[in-house]
Amino acid sequence: MYKWLLFISIWLSPLSFLCQEVANDTIPEYQKKFTKALKLIDSAKYETALPILKDAIKEKKDFWQAYNKMAYCKIKLKDYKGAEKDLKKAELIMPINFETTKLNGINYFLNNKFNESKGAIDTAVEIAKDEKIDDWELFYYRALLMYKGKSYKTALDALESVTYLNPNYIDAIVLKGEIRFVTKEYNYAIKELNEAIKKMKPEKPDYKAYKLRAKSKFEVADHKGALTDWNVYIDGNPGEEEALISRAATKINVKDNTGAIVDLDEAIKLNGKNAVSYCYRGVAKSENKAFQEALKDYDMAIKIKFDYATAYFNRAATKMAIKDKYGACEDLNKADGLGSEQAGRIIDKYCK
Secondary structure (H helix, E strand, O other): OHHHHHHHHHHHHHHHHHHHHHHHHOOOHHHHHHHHHHHHHHOOOHHHHHHHHHHHHHHOOOOHHHHHHHHHHHHHOOOHHHHHHHHHHHHHHOOOOHHHHHHHHHHHHHOOOHHHHHHHHHHHHHHHHHHOOOOHHHHHHHHHHHHHOOOHHHHHHHHHHHHHHOOOOHHHHHHHHHHHHHOOOHHHHHHHHHHHHHHOOOOOOOHHHHHHHHHHHHHOOOHHHHHHHHHHHHHHOOOOHHHHHHHHHHHHHOOOHHHHHHHHHHHHHHOOOOHHHHHHHHHHHHHOOOHHHHHHHHHHHHHHOOOOHHHHHHHHHHHHHOOOHHHHHHHHHHHHHOOOHHHHHHHHHHOO
16 A cells, blocks of 8 residues: 555656646746746846836737836836836726826826826825725825925825835835924924934935934924934035035034034035025134134125125124124114014114
8 A cells, every 4th residue: 555655656746747837838928027027126126127028018019017017117217208108008008007097196296297296196096995905105105296285284194194004114204204394393393203213224324314303403402412413414415515504503502613613614615605604604703702703704694695684683793792882783783674683672772
C-alpha cells in the first residue's frame, strides 16, 4: 500500500507543475506586462514602467486601464500634457470611470487648471458615492482645491476624511496646520504640526511643517520654540531669504541681536532691495546700542520703501535714544500719517 502511495506521489508532482504552466499560459501577454508595470510603479520606477505599458496597449488597443497607469506615471514625472492625452484616450474607451476622472482632477490641479480640476473631482466624488469607493487621495485633492478657493471649513472637512482613511498621511496633517495658520488659529496649527512632525521619518523630514510651526510659535510668542524650528528648517533649506529674515526677527525677541545681524547680513547679500531686512537689522543694531549704524539701515529701508511706517517708527525710537527728540517726533508724525497705531500714542506722550 505504501509503495503505491509513493508511486502516485512521484507522478502527481510533475503533473501539478504541468497544470501550473498551462494556467500561466492562459494569461495574455498584455496582462503579464501590465502586472510587471504595476510592480515597477509600486517601486516608483515610473520611467521604466512606461514602455512596458505602451507594449501592453499595442497588444490590446482598448486597454484603458493601461492608459490610466501611463497617465499616472506621467503625472509623477510632471508631464501633465502627456498625462492629459492618455486620460482622453482612456475616457474614449471607458467613459466616466472613477480612476480616469480622479486622475483628470489631479492632473488638472497640478497643471494649474483649477476650474477643470474642480469639475473632474466633483464628478469623481459622485462616482465614488455611487460605487461606495473610499479614496483618501481624492479627498486630499478636493481639500487642496477648497483651500485654494479659501473655503477653509470645507477643506478641513475633506481633510478629516483623508486622515480617517489614512491616519499617517503627513501631507494632509500639514495642510490642516497650514489652514489653521492662515485662519489665525495658531495653537490649533501647532497641535496639527506637532502630530505631523511626530509621524515623520527622522531621515525624511517635511521641512514645510517646521516652517509653519515656527511661524505659528512666533505668533503665540513662543520665540525659543520658533527659533528651534527655524534652525531645523534653515539647516535643510540654507540660503532662503524669507527664513533668514524670520529667524532674525525671532533672535531679536530672544535678545540674540548679534545672531540676528548675521542672518540679516546674509539675507541682504541674497537680496539688497528688501526694505524689511534693513529695518530688522536696524532694530538689532539699535538693541546693541550701535545707534548710528542702525540709523543708516533705517535710512536705507525708507529709501527702498518710502511709505514704510514701521521703519519711520523704529527710526524714531533710535533717534529718541540718542536724544534727537525733534527728529524722533518728525518720524513719529510720518509713521502716524502712514497708519501706525503705535505712533499716535507715543506722539501724545512725548511730542506735544
